[in-house]
Amino acid sequence: MNDLPAQISLDQWAERYRQLCDGGLREPWYGGPLARHLADGDYRLLRLRYDNSAAALRLWNFLLTEESRLFKARQEGKKIIGTMKDLGTVPIMAYSLPNAIAFYPDGAWWVPCIMENTTRDLRIADSLGIDESFCPVRAMLGAFVACEHFPQPDLLICSVGATCDDFSAIAQRLASVGYSPFWWEIPHRRRPDPDEPAVTLPGGFAAPVSQVAFVKGELQRIRRELSTVCSRELTDDMLAAGIRVANRVRGMLRELRQLVFTAPRCPLPALELLIAEMLAIHYCSDRGETLAVYQDLLDEVRRRVADNQGLFPADPARIFWVNPVADLRAMNLLEECGGRLCGTEFLFCHALDEIPEDVSPMDALAQMALADPMVGSAGDRAMRICNDARRLNAEAVLISRIPGASHCALEGRVIREMIESELRLPVLELEVPPLSDAVGPAIQTRMQALVEAVRQRRAR
Amino acid sequence: MSVSIAYLSPFVPAEWIEAHGLRARRVEAEGGVSAAAGACPLATAFAQCASDRDAVVFTTTCDQMRRMAERCCIDPSRVFLMNVPATWETAGAFALYTAELRRLGRFMVRLGGIAPAAQQLATVMREHDIARRSGAVVVDGGTPVAMVGAPLRREDRWLFDCVNHAGGCVALDATEGGPRCWPAQFDERGMAADPLAELARKYFLTIPDAFRRPDTLLQEYLQREVALRTIRGVILVRYLWCDQWHAQLVRLKESLKIPVIEIDLGGQDHDLPRIRTRIESLIGILR
Ligand code: SF4
Numbered sequence: 001m002n003d004l005p006a007q008i009s010l011d012q013w014a015e016r017y018r019q020l021c022d023g024g025l026r027e028p029w030y031g032g033p034l035a036r037h038l039a040d041g042d043y044r045l046l047r048l049r050y051d052n053s054a055a056a057l058r059l060w061n062f063l064l065t066e067e068s069r070l071f072k073a074r075q076e077g078k079k080i081i082g083t084m085k086d087l088g089t090v091p092i093m094a095y096s097l098p099n100a101i102a103f104y105p106d107g108a109w110w111v112p113c114i115m116e117n118t119t120r121d122l123r124i125a126d127s128l129g130i131d132e133s134f135c136p137v138r139a140m141l142g143a144f145v146a147c148e149h150f151p152q153p154d155l156l157i158c159s160v161g162a163t164c165d166d167f168s169a170i171a172q173r174l175a176s177v178g179y180s181p182f183w184w185e186i187p188h189r190r191r192p193d194p195d196e197p198a199v200t201l202p203g204g205f206a207a208p209v210s211q212v213a214f215v216k217g218e219l220q221r222i223r224r225e226l227s228t229v230c231s232r233e234l235t236d237d238m239l240a241a242g243i244r245v246a247n248r249v250r251g252m253l254r255e256l257r258q259l260v261f262t263a264p265r266c267p268l269p270a271l272e273l274l275i276a277e278m279l280a281i282h283y284c285s286d287r288g289e290t291l292a293v294y295q296d297l298l299d300e301v302r303r304r305v306a307d308n309q310g311l312f313p314a315d316p317a318r319i320f321w322v323n324p325v326a327d328l329r330a331m332n333l334l335e336e337c338g339g340r341l342c343g344t345e346f347l348f349c350h351a352l353d354e355i356p357e358d359v360s361p362m363d364a365l366a367q368m369a370l371a372d373p374m375v376g377s378a379g380d381r382a383m384r385i386c387n388d389a390r391r392l393n394a395e396a397v398l399i400s401r402i403p404g405a406s407h408c409a410l411e412g413r414v415i416r417e418m419i420e421s422e423l424r425l426p427v428l429e430l431e432v433p434p435l436s437d438a439v440g441p442a443i444q445t446r447m448q449a450l451v452e453a454v455r456q457r458r459a460r
Numbered sequence: 461m462s463v464s465i466a467y468l469s470p471f472v473p474a475e476w477i478e479a480h481g482l483r484a485r486r487v488e489a490e491g492g493v494s495a496a497a498g499a500c501p502l503a504t505a506f507a508q509c510a511s512d513r514d515a516v517v518f519t520t521t522c523d524q525m526r527r528m529a530e531r532c533c534i535d536p537s538r539v540f541l542m543n544v545p546a547t548w549e550t551a552g553a554f555a556l557y558t559a560e561l562r563r564l565g566r567f568m569v570r571l572g573g574i575a576p577a578a579q580q581l582a583t584v585m586r587e588h589d590i591a592r593r594s595g596a597v598v599v600d601g602g603t604p605v606a607m608v609g610a611p612l613r614r615e616d617r618w619l620f621d622c623v624n625h626a627g628g629c630v631a632l633d634a635t636e637g638g639p640r641c642w643p644a645q646f647d648e649r650g651m652a653a654d655p656l657a658e659l660a661r662k663y664f665l666t667i668p669d670a671f672r673r674p675d676t677l678l679q680e681y682l683q684r685e686v687a688l689r690t691i692r693g694v695i696l697v698r699y700l701w702c703d704q705w706h707a708q709l710v711r712l713k714e715s716l717k718i719p720v721i722e723i724d725l726g727g728q729d730h731d732l733p734r735i736r737t738r739i740e741s742l743i744g745i746l747r
């Protein structure tokens with residue numbers, strides 16, 4: 001069997017799957033050929049290119065079976081906690097309880113893409129007044145109302161305050177049609193005054209002690225609510241254990257990212273890395289399995305790096321990617337245009353940082369929540385991106401704008417200006433719609449121009 | 461001459477600024493049409509207008525305004541970004557708002573203001589209360605409609621004339637800056653006990669707005685006022701890219717059960733005839 005890394009189509013996966021099975025592939029219960037997900041309406045899979053490893057197959061199968069996992073958990077009597085917007089903090093609390101499972105309804109963000117607009121979600125959102133001037137997360141509203149894609153949660157927990165207007169408005173609309181989110185406040189993270197007691201947060205930002213205390217108070221409210229809904233007291237010990245597992249997950253992902261970004265030959269495509277990063281936010285509804293998926297990916301990537309195997313022709317342009325992309329196909333496009341990922345900031349870098357274990361669990365979680373790049377200033381976020389891009393030897397930065405997102409217009413400009421002035425790197429700002437086929441050639445041309453700019457700089 | 465503090469949000473109490481001996485200047489924004497795609501023209505206009513003031517207070521009441529604080533061309537030491545919690549039903553949120561007022565106070569002291577004695581603050585509060593209650597507008601004639609939404613820029617004031625010319629009258633001005641955004645009347649006992657706490661209570665716990673979570677204060681206010689004034693239709697004014705108010709459109713149609721039209725502000729001048737026609741049509745239907 002040829003085990004050299006390659007990107008293959010969904011059709012090619014059929015043959016590859018047979019090869020892997022013949023070679024003794026062992027799969028978890030959610031395993032199987034990738035093409036079977038077409039029957040669920042995941043038509044975008046036909047347009048994507050995939051890494052050909054068994055580890056990547058497991059990753060994709062894990063991602064695409066979340067819905068059935070959630071329904072299974074419900075049947076088993078687990079409490080389903082819908083966590084909204086905070087990206088990373090509340091799921092750690094929920095998973096610390098033995099009878100709870102957390103997921104992000106926000107994940108419906110990708111439904112219009114994956115299912116190629118074949119669902120009712122967007123039409124329902126439109127009818128409720130949440131039209132395409134909002135970010136693609138509006139699909140979540142339709143998904144709730146249509147009772148599709150996930151079971152109705154036992155508890156919905158939504159952060160507001162220093163969040164995007166899109167999400168806040170959509171969550172309120174959800175409340176107006178009969179859902180009752182448990183609102184909690186995440187304040188705008190500000191720089192501490194000169195004489196004010198301050199804390200350095202995971203990831204390096206600073207925040208006043210008073211803000212950490214406030215967020216801790218908010219998380220205490222969530223803790224009480226979770227304890228009530230799950231009929232189990234959520235103790236400090238349980239939370240500390242939950243944080244330890246989260247740190248294991250994050251540690252594995254950090255190593256994976258480091259290898260992918262820095263190996264001389266790219267050992268994992270951008271698309272698979274994006275999906276791997278997403279798992280860290282809420283474990284794709286199965287914490288233990290997330291660790292196993294990461295382990296497989298790490299083993300594969302370590303092996304490829306040790307054997308100096310990789311994808312793509314020689315020396316692709318090293319691109320740092322900012323913001324998640326509404327159409328997964330865009331990640332493939334970057335590589336088809338001669339680029340490779342050398343760093344990412346998909347809006348949730350706080351969900352990848354190590355959580356402190358030398359303070360009380362609630363303090364640690366409060367610090368983590370405040371470290372969210374989206375709750376601070378665009379300048380802070382831009383600075384972190386600059387530092388990471390410098391450290392990872394980026395040759396260019398691509399900022400993918402999210403259609404309708406309230407933060408993109410101003411934030412994109414701040415990030416661009418800082419990168420241009422501090423790093424003097426080419427920057428491309430690009431809006432990618434959930435289905436980019438119609439504008440694909442234009443996106444491709446602009447990505448090619450970015451790669452060309454990198455090549456010209458190398459030649460100088 | 462004392463320092464003047466520019467602000468726009470109704471959650472910045474003018475009483476608190478004036479009690480510090482500074483001038484409170486609620487900016488009537490203008491311009492902002494050249495806002496970047498995706499940027500709210502109102503937030504852009506406010507940042508532009510505030511750029512030549514002594515100091516400016518932005519609020520975190522929406523994402524666009526929060527981020528605009530970074531783009532204001534003024535010495536950053538003269539920009540104050542005030543955290544106004546979106547949640548309002550918890551003791552923690554109220555305490556945060558009060559703490560932010562105190563932090564604003566320290567900011568003003570750095571600019572030359574003087575921390576007020578309780579009595580002094582109470583006096584200013586009483587003066588503002590009287591001024592607010594004495595400004596009742598009498599409206600009669602024409603089909604009663606409500607104007608609801610974001611604050612109007614100077615160049616958007618023609619909307620009121622447009623309503624009148626079409627045979628209507630704005631019997632409820634629920635745009636930001638109108639009575640919707642006034643705090644409830646201060647309580648004498650509350651002021652005697654702790655004027656700052658009373659100020660925070662009335663501002664934070666009674667002003668309805670679209671960004672608040674939940675937004676029940678806004679819904680209750682509109683239902684009450686629409687019934688009281690026998691309002692027949694609603695003109696929802698919303699700036700391009702404003703999610704908070706845009707999301708209210710269908711919501712208000714459902715809850716108020718009267719015709720609601722949405723007017724997009726901050727676009728191009730050639731949109732104006734279309735806006736006029738839509739207002740005329742609404743009032744024509746309601747007559
Ligand atoms: S992509 Fe941006 S606008 Fe959309 S929900 Fe996420 S943070 Fe909000």
Ligand code: SF4
Nearest residue numbers: 500503522524610702
């Ligand atoms: S109009 Fe809307 S987006 Fe603009 S500042 Fe007001 S609330 Fe924010």
